[in-house]
Amino acid sequence: MSISPYTKLGAGLAAITFAVDQGHKWWMLGPFNIAERQPVRVAPFFDLVLAWNRGVSYGWFATSSQTGRWILVAVMASIVAILGVWLVRATDRLTALSLGFLIGGALGNMLDRIIHGAVADFFFFHVGSFHWYIFNLADVAIVAGVAGLLYSSWKIGGHSGEASAAE
DSSP: OOOOHHHHHHHHHHHHHHHHHHHHHHHHHTTSOHHHHOOEEEETTEEEEEEEESSSGGGTTOOOSHHHHHHHHHHHHHHHHHHHHHHHTOOSHHHHHHHHHHHHHHHHHHHHHHHHSSEEEEEEEEETTEEOOOBOHHHHHHHHHHHHHHHHHHIIIIIHHHHHHHO
8 A cells, every 4th residue: 555645745744843843842941941041022922931731722631640641641642643544544735734733743742741741832922911821833733733624624515615616
């Protein structure tokens, strides 16, 4: 059985996403030394900080126990495996790219949890008293992947056909 070009595309993007995320985290935690320098004001609405997320998105399901940590790793590994099967079966470029972003981002955050016991987050947007959660490049990739899959399902679901038929 040969590997489809879509699978290769998605797997390549997953590898690049993972490498960029891990390279950035290495630089922020090591040479840049964000732990000692924080907060670093980049703009009036954006700072670089270090936050350790022991849960998932928005800190949900946060756990400080080793059992909880490894349960989250196991859940993430299962999700990556399911996404990998989906990637092998992908039949279009957008789905493959979206899955590549998701897999690469999930693997980046999963490795953080294995090595550090938590995920390192750095980007903090705020305006006045309103502030957004702190996130990292893996999170950006995951959001991009979800957005791509949502768009792909909307497009394949027939909505894009309506626009094409009207033209």
